Structures are given as C-alpha cells and as structure tokens.
Amino acid sequence: MTNMIFPTHCDGLVALATAGDQVFVCNPATHEFVALPQGTPDVRECRPEPGAAALGFNPYTNRHVVATYFYRRYEACSADDGTLDYDIGHELFTLGGGGGDDDDSWSWELTEDPPLPIISTRPVCIEGTFYWASTNNRLLKFSLRDNKFAVIPLPPGTSYHYTLNTLTSLDGHLCYLHTASATVYDVWQLADDGGDMTWSLPCRIDTFDEGLGCEAFLPVWAGAGRMLVAVDYEKLYWCREKSGRLEEALDLEEDVDLGRQDGELYRHHAVPYAESLISIRSCT
Numbered sequence: 001m002t003n004m005i006f007p008t009h010c011d012g013l014v015a016l017a018t019a020g021d022q023v024f025v026c027n028p029a030t031h032e033f034v035a036l037p038q039g040t041p042d043v044r045e046c047r048p049e050p051g052a053a054a055l056g057f058n059p060y061t062n063r064h065v066v067a068t069y070f071y072r073r074y075e076a077c078s079a080d081d082g083t084l085d086y087d088i089g090h091e092l093f094t095l096g097g098g099g100g101d102d103d104d105s106w107s108w109e110l111t112e113d114p115p116l117p118i119i120s121t122r123p124v125c126i127e128g129t130f131y132w133a134s135t136n137n138r139l140l141k142f143s144l145r146d147n148k149f150a151v152i153p154l155p156p157g158t159s160y161h162y163t164l165n166t167l168t169s170l171d172g173h174l175c176y177l178h179t180a181s182a183t184v185y186d187v188w189q190l191a192d193d194g195g196d197m198t199w200s201l202p203c204r205i206d207t208f209d210e211g212l213g214c215e216a217f218l219p220v221w222a223g224a225g226r227m228l229v230a231v232d233y234e235k236l237y238w239c240r241e242k243s244g245r246l247e248e249a250l251d252l253e254e255d256v257d258l259g260r261q262d263g264e265l266y267r268h269h270a271v272p273y274a275e276s277l278i279s280i281r282s283c284t
Contacts, residue, residue, distance in 0.1 A: 005017065006051070006122040006123075008053060008124075008125070009055060010055045010064060011278060012273065013025055013026070014055070017051035017053035021038060021039065021041055023068060025055070025066065025095065027277075027278060029275045029277060039070065039093070040110070043072060044071055053067065054066065054130045054132070055067075055125060057128070065094050067093075071086055073085065074086050087113075088117055093107070096282055114132070115149055116138060121133040123167065126192075128143065138152060141192075156199065165177055170187070170222035170227065171222045174189070175188060179217075184205070185206075185207070186201055186204050188201055206244055215233060216231065221272045226238055227241060230269075236252065252268040
C-alpha cells in the first residue's frame, strides 16, 4: 500500500484510501482489516495526490459510514487560472450487515453530486456531517441528515493549497490549519450550529524553524488547553494553545519499534484512537 494516504478515524475504526480507488477499513484493537467493494471508478489515471475516504458515524441511522468521491470527467481548461472541465460524483458505503457476497446492502450508494470540485485532502466527519476541501477558497459540507451538500467559505484572509493546509477535527470542532508563513501555522475553528457559521482563530503556532513542518503539520488531538501535533511523519509535539509553542513529545523514528528493517521506506501516520470492539462487518 502506498505511503501517500490520508487516514481517517471514528470510534476506534480507521479508513484508508489508495490512489487506485481501493478503500480499506480496519480496527486495530480486533485486527480486523476489510477491503470494501470497489466503488465507482475515477477517470483520472495519474493521480499524484493521495486518495481520501471519509469515515464517520451517522446518528440518524446509528451506522458507521464511509464516503468518497470520484471524477467522471476531469480536464484542465487553463493552466494559467486552474479552471477545470469536470464531472464529479460522491458516494456512501454503510458498514455492517455482514458483508457477504449475497448481501445487497454491502455496496456503495450514490448521493447528489458535489456542487464544486473536491481537492484531495484529509476529510473530516463531525456529528453526522462530512467536510471536504474544494476550489476557490471554499469547503463543502455534506449532511447525513438529508444527504445534501452546502458550500462554506474559508476563514477570512486564507486560501487553500493541499500541500500546505489541511482539515482536522479537534475537540469536536472542524478546524482548518492554514500555513501563514514559513514558520507560522494558524488553527482556525468553525462554529457550525446548522445555521450561521463563523470562524475564530483560537491558536497560532510558531515553530521558529523553517525546516519543521515542510512535509506535514497536522494537529490530531486537543484538550485541556493543549494540542498534539504530528509533524513531517516523524515526530509528535505538544503545543500549548495560549502560547503556541511546541515541545517534542515522541520521536516516531527512534522511540517506536514497528519491527521494520533498516532501509525500508515508510511514513508514520497518527490519528486519535480509542480502543473499540466494533466489528466492521456488523458494526455492533
């Protein structure tokens, strides 16, 4: 499996998507690892960016759900302004039901099409709503209540680039990490109560090191006034939200023994995790 992935998580389950349209769901506690049936194929043959699948809990059906997107048509109209000629689709997979070959429910279900292109980045699910990054400095939200899309503007004064910015869930809130400069990262938080949506800036992180975060910079957990940040697939740092200063917590290369052989190429991906006995095929 490629190292270029965006792992997503929910209730002890982890979802992985590859650039080859394959989605896997695993439960590290039970060692269950399931390859979901192939969904609608994506017409893009060469995709340098990682694949992405959203994983969340649908409170309206009490089932865990995987979401992904695909392009039926994808052509760049202008290299200057980045305009696209595209046709995009979106589909859901409801976990549970046994997952046998004769189980009709063990399949993908098409939703309405997204109103804008979706950019490959880590999606987030919060309280029955999936959030995806899009073009023109906007985000897309997909509600599992009515299976409808809506468009959200990015925080004021920000723009999106998939190698520099990302979405994450911190303490039950959607957060947008914006690279403000070579050393400064702004963590914006969205207040979304289903009506008015407003952005606030509760934390600004200054690494004081231009070499830190050049490959990846992702807050993965927040609570009690601090955040845990995964940096460059190598280290975890604690960050005090008020000061924005980093303190190394764990060197994943040196302090974690994964039984790898010297010289093997791999990346460390970190997600919040709570041990769970949920079965992927039955989701009980």
